[in-house]
Amino acid sequence: MEYKDYYQTLGVAKTASDDEIKKAYRKLVRKYHPDVSKEADAQAKTQEINEAYGVLSDAEKRTAYDDLGRGHQYRAGQEFRPPPDWGRGFGGGAGGPGASAGFGGADSDFFADLFANLGGRRRQAPPQRGEDSHASITIDLADTYTGATRTISLTVAERDAQDRIFTRERNLSVNIPKGVTAGQQLRLSGQGQPGAAGPGDLYLEIQFRPHNRYRIDGRDVYQTVPVAPWELALGGEVEVTTPSGKVNVTVPAGSQSGRKLRLRGRGIPGKEVGDLYLLLEVVLPPATSDKARELYQTMAREMAFNPRAGG
Incomplete structure (x- = not known):
C-alpha cells in the first residue's frame, strides 16, 4: 500500500489552518470537477481531493494522521503499513462499521487501513451531516437579465446498504x-455529499459564457457596437441589440471609433442596477467592386485626410 500525503494533495502546508484547507479544497474541486474539467483524470483527481479534505477537515482524523507521521519522513507513493499498535487511544479495534465510511475514502486502501481503528469512536459520536460540494455553472449573459x-x-456520491460510498x-x-453576477454562488440545499x-x-x-461583443465588470456591461464610417461622421440613430433587448441609440455627429456611450440602468439588474456602455467600433465597407474603389479614391482626393498627422 502506498502512503498518501494529504497535505501535498491539497497543496497546503502541514501547519495550514482550517480556512486555508477549505479554500484550497474549493479551488481544486472547481478545477477538477468532472462536470467542468477537461482533464482526462478529472474524476480520479476529484476523488483524491475529496479523500484528502475528508481527513484534514476532520479534527480527529487530522490529529491521528499527523500523529502517525510525527517522527517519520513518509513520502507520497512510498510503501506503507500502519504500525501494529496504530490506533491505540482512538477507541475500538480494527475494522467495524466506521472502517470504510470516510468522506471520499471508500475506494482507498490507504484510507481504509489507516482509519479502521477509529471505528469505535465513530459509533459513539453523533451522526454527522454530509460535506458541502462545490461546482460551477456557465450561463449566457442574457440569463441574468430575465432569470432562467x-x-x-453531476457526479454524486451515495451510500449503499453496507455504508460504502459509490458515485453515479x-x-x-x-x-x-x-441579477446573478460572475463569481456569485448559488446554494442548493441537500444536494451535497x-x-x-x-x-x-x-x-x-x-x-458567464465568453462572448466576443460583451465584457462584464461587476454589474456593468461593456458592449462593442459596429458602426459605419458615415454613422460616426454624420451622426444619427442606430438600432442595437443589447442583452436586455433592442434599443435605439443616438450616435453624436463627429464621433470617433472607440467612443463610449453610457446607457444608465441597462446593466445587470439588482438592488444597485449596473450600466451598459456601448463602445463604438468603425467597420469599413470592403472595396471589392469598381464602384466601391472609385468612391474610396474620391474620398482620398476630395477630403485629403491624413489620420497620422500630428502623431
Whole structure:
C-alpha cells in the first residue's frame, strides 16, 4: 500500500489552518470537477481531493494522521503499513462499521487501513451531516437579465446498504435567479455529499459564457457596437441589440471609433442596477467592386485626410 500525503494533495502546508484547507479544497474541486474539467483524470483527481479534505477537515482524523507521521519522513507513493499498535487511544479495534465510511475514502486502501481503528469512536459520536460540494455553472449573459432554468449533470456520491460510498451520474434542474453576477454562488440545499445526519449542500459558482461583443465588470456591461464610417461622421440613430433587448441609440455627429456611450440602468439588474456602455467600433465597407474603389479614391482626393498627422 502506498502512503498518501494529504497535505501535498491539497497543496497546503502541514501547519495550514482550517480556512486555508477549505479554500484550497474549493479551488481544486472547481478545477477538477468532472462536470467542468477537461482533464482526462478529472474524476480520479476529484476523488483524491475529496479523500484528502475528508481527513484534514476532520479534527480527529487530522490529529491521528499527523500523529502517525510525527517522527517519520513518509513520502507520497512510498510503501506503507500502519504500525501494529496504530490506533491505540482512538477507541475500538480494527475494522467495524466506521472502517470504510470516510468522506471520499471508500475506494482507498490507504484510507481504509489507516482509519479502521477509529471505528469505535465513530459509533459513539453523533451522526454527522454530509460535506458541502462545490461546482460551477456557465450561463449566457442574457440569463441574468430575465432569470432562467438550466439542467446540469453531476457526479454524486451515495451510500449503499453496507455504508460504502459509490458515485453515479444524475441531472439536476437549477433555477438561475435574475441579477446573478460572475463569481456569485448559488446554494442548493441537500444536494451535497451524503451523511448519516443528511446530505450537505451544493454550491454552484456562476460563470458567464465568453462572448466576443460583451465584457462584464461587476454589474456593468461593456458592449462593442459596429458602426459605419458615415454613422460616426454624420451622426444619427442606430438600432442595437443589447442583452436586455433592442434599443435605439443616438450616435453624436463627429464621433470617433472607440467612443463610449453610457446607457444608465441597462446593466445587470439588482438592488444597485449596473450600466451598459456601448463602445463604438468603425467597420469599413470592403472595396471589392469598381464602384466601391472609385468612391474610396474620391474620398482620398476630395477630403485629403491624413489620420497620422500630428502623431
